[in-house]
Amino acid sequence: MSRKPRLRSGSGVTMHDVGLAAGVSAITVSRALHSPERVTPALREKILQVVEQLGYVPNRSARQLASARSHTVLVLIPSLSNTVFIDALAGIESVLQPAGYQMLIGNTHYSDSEELALLRAYLQHSPDGLLVTGLQQAEAFSRILQERQLPAVYMMDLSDDGRPCVGLSQEAAGAAMTRHLLQRGRRRIAYLAAQLDERVVKRLQGYRQELTAAGCHDPALEWLNPAPSSMQLGADMLDQLLAAHPDCDAVFCCNDDLAIGAIARCQQRGIAVPGQLAIAGFNDLQAAAWTTPPLSTIATPRFAIGAAAARLLLQQLQGQQETGGSRCLDLGFQLQQRGST
Amino acid sequence: MSRKPRLRSGSGVTMHDVGLAAGVSAITVSRALHSPERVTPALREKILQVVEQLGYVPNRSARQLASARSHTVLVLIPSLSNTVFIDALAGIESVLQPAGYQMLIGNTHYSDSEELALLRAYLQHSPDGLLVTGLQQAEAFSRILQERQLPAVYMMDLSDDGRPCVGLSQEAAGAAMTRHLLQRGRRRIAYLAAQLDERVVKRLQGYRQELTAAGCHDPALEWLNPAPSSMQLGADMLDQLLAAHPDCDAVFCCNDDLAIGAIARCQQRGIAVPGQLAIAGFNDLQAAAWTTPPLSTIATPRFAIGAAAARLLLQQLQGQQETGGSRCLDLGFQLQQRGST
DNA sequence: GTGCCAGATGTTAGCGCTAACAAATCGGCG
DNA sequence: CGCCGATTTGTTAGCGCTAACATCTGGCAC
Structure with a gap:
């Protein structure tokens, strides 16, 4: 009247079984697998062979439980x-x-x-x-x-x-792109941002620094939207921005998604890029190289x-x-x- | 001269500790957490309180090892x-x-x-x-x-x-897009594919079926490249295709990446889309709606x-x-x- | 031969949890 | 008032593995 054996997980072959078949104890199998230098090469070879033969698969939970390392x-x-x-x-x-x-x-x-x-x-x-x-x-x-x-x-x-x-440095990167736009002769540079995570905010700080230093910072040109970023949002925000500030001559988008939407909207509306409006993105996604015109952006080594x-x-x-x-x-x-x- | 206690993983609080503090056994704690209906509501409440108080975190490895379910x-x-x-x-x-x-x-x-x-x-x-x-x-x-x-x-x-x-049905989807291109009056429809996984091949089969049925299947218009898919590859393949078959009037790309590259290249080369060449993709990625012109594609419910x-x-x-x-x-x-x- | 050391292998115990069985408790009814 | 079944809680053992300690082996110095 013995009790039911427990359900075995996995293949059912344990380290003990391998040891039995190889004529050694379980701990030696463990060592052969995880610290080979503590086992004679010949023995190790034999154990590995038996492992292969029996299709033994170590049980990670047991290992983790016993060794306190996951x-x-x-x-x-x-x-x-x-x-x-x-x-x-x-x-x-x-x-x-x-x-x-x-x-x-x-x-x-x-x-x-x-x-x-x-x-x-x-x-x-x-x-x-x-x-x-x-x-x-x-x-x-x-x-x-x-x-x-x-x-x-x-x-x-x-x-x-x-x-x-x-x-x-997200800040330095934001500053670098802003500097680039300034060097291209732009003065009314907007910042379009969504999602507003800490990185987006730091890029904004870099943008502010550069514009302030150049004497053309205008807080009204900062468009911050907490909604998730998307191309649709980029297009929409561009429309809103231009409606409020038709004199804007550059848009620095906090990421490429927004920028791709914005650039596509310009294309649709016949706004010359970069003639009338320069557009910049951030991250250098694959698609950034394939917009019309191709998007200037900051490449990050993700x-x-x-x-x-x-x-x-x-x-x-x-x-x-x-x-x-x-x-x-x-x-x-x-x-x-x-x-x- | 007792042996060193083992290193504890996690917080060190075990189910046993919780039980001790709540005046019950470990198994009751286990039940309170995983099969609430097997414990009196009041007791369960108390146990949960102690759990919170001690910052108990269950050990998944132990659970997995004991229950044979991961x-x-x-x-x-x-x-x-x-x-x-x-x-x-x-x-x-x-x-x-x-x-x-x-x-x-x-x-x-x-x-x-x-x-x-x-x-x-x-x-x-x-x-x-x-x-x-x-x-x-x-x-x-x-x-x-x-x-x-x-x-x-x-x-x-x-x-x-x-x-x-x-x-x-990848095949049906491939066929549907091909049918669409036929309905738009195209007859020289190319299939541009990369990566060539089983799904891409099935779409190809759907494409073949429809074109064969319509009597305008030309194997020379199937361009299959085992390289990984990319927008660059789409642009390159488009160039090659048009060099070999200038009479081609539609391109069905096996995915949107290729299609976006192809459509961008058309834009660059001044090829009218869809006037001279229709372009279709597959998957309906976000960017597909924002190319110039926007890309026709198959939306899949991923x-x-x-x-x-x-x-x-x-x-x-x-x-x-x-x-x-x-x-x-x-x-x-x-x-x-x-x-x- | 003896003693000793280093390296190889084995023994023991226990990691934290839960399945299975056992015991206790409770309410209701003959 | 005691007995039954249902419900709640407890006891025991063991999941598969490895840390720590124990033992064994062989070689070598003296």
Whole structure:
């Protein structure tokens, strides 16, 4: 009258089974797989053969439970529909995958509270570290990280408080594009923005600085819309802007989506670009090179940012707590001048 | 001389601790959290309070190990940089997240062998089910699914072999667009394709059928390039096509990326669209509405496909093995006629 | 031969949780 | 008043793996 055996997950072959078949104990199998240098080469070879033969698949939960390390990294991004973050994700994947780390993706929908909720939810997986977009999280967020001693690397921006980060100066990039427009002789330069996340605001600050320095800053030319960014919105905002300020001679859009909508609307309305109106975007999405005229924009190294951030995090996880040197990596940006300016 | 306590992962608060503080046993805490109906409301309330107070976070690995269920779904998509799959991903997320399921994302890079390798690697997480893009996997792939009795739902296409799937008839969609071009009076209709995955090939089949039926199929007008799809490639392929076949009067691109490149190149070369050449795309990406002229294309319900596939999988996981009725869901498509045709 | 050390392998226990069974509790009814 | 069944809670064991310690082996110095 023995009790029912439990349901086995996976293939049912355990490390113990492999050991049995290879004539060793389970722990030796574990070592053969995860710290090869602690097992005689011949024995290791034999064990690997048996693993192959039995189709053994290690159980990650058991490993995690026993070792208190999950080999998992939580990645928080504001949106799945914005290519910018997907590119960074690809960069992260390219580093974590080969290193044997699992990537958990959390979509915060640009919301601090959702971000916090996601962090709480994903703590159940006890990630070894975090990759976070941006620097401004809810207060409770940083508290949790601190309590649990969770290492984190921040992406897309540069911090001034010692937190490890990989990105670019959004402010400098905003300033660079504004300077470019000034150099092209524009004086009535508008700033069109949507979504209004921290990066968009920092670009705005760069824009303000340059215009103020040049003596032609006009707050009335700043059009900020908290709605999600889209090409439709770019077109609509352009219409509104021109209706209110027909003398405007350049539009700096906070991202390429808005800019593509704006440029298409100009095309529709017969507004000469850049003759009457220069248009600039931000991010250098693939489509930016294929508008009429092609869009001037700021190219950002998203893939590289993701990859570098992942590498930085892995360094921390592997205990290389290099104390010296700032751990802030500035990967810069590049002004792509095309036909629209 | 007691041994060192093991490193604790997470916060260190266990179910046992919660039970202790609430004056109940660990299993009661487990029940309060996961099967509320098995605990007196008052007690449950108290337990939840203690959970909150102690900041208890359940350990998913332990749960998984003990219950042989991972509450995890593996999602395999061919690419992260193609919006089509990201949209589906968003749909999947919208269903799995609220249901308490974790989504593991595997990027197959359009490769059968990588897909198989990913499946093998992710088996370590013992996913409860799979969401797979397309129907054509390596042979070993299906064998593994069968061996482990892993439920899977296939996305983006329709099967004819009884496998549960959610998508649309790629063939019918290809045919519909071709029919549309024929109705607009075109006779020399080219098919421009890249990446050449199974969906692209099926659209090609639909295209062939319609043209053959109309008596104007010319294999020389099929331009198939295995390289990854991009706007640049679309522009290049258009040039090559027109150099070889100046009499061509319509181009059906297998996706919007190619079409956007092609339409931009026409603009650059002064080729009248649709006057001299009609151009059509596939998928209805956001940018398709903002080219000059706006691109005619086939709108596909990607988000809905992802969501429906996830729901279908959850049904299977929750044991509702409804035997009756096909489990193939055709969510259709819509022809978006715009200025380019 | 003895002692010793380094390296290879094994033993034991326990990570945190839940399935299965066991016990306690309660209300209602003969 | 005691017995029944239903409901609520507890006990026990074990999921598969690995940290820590224990043991074994062989080689080498003296």
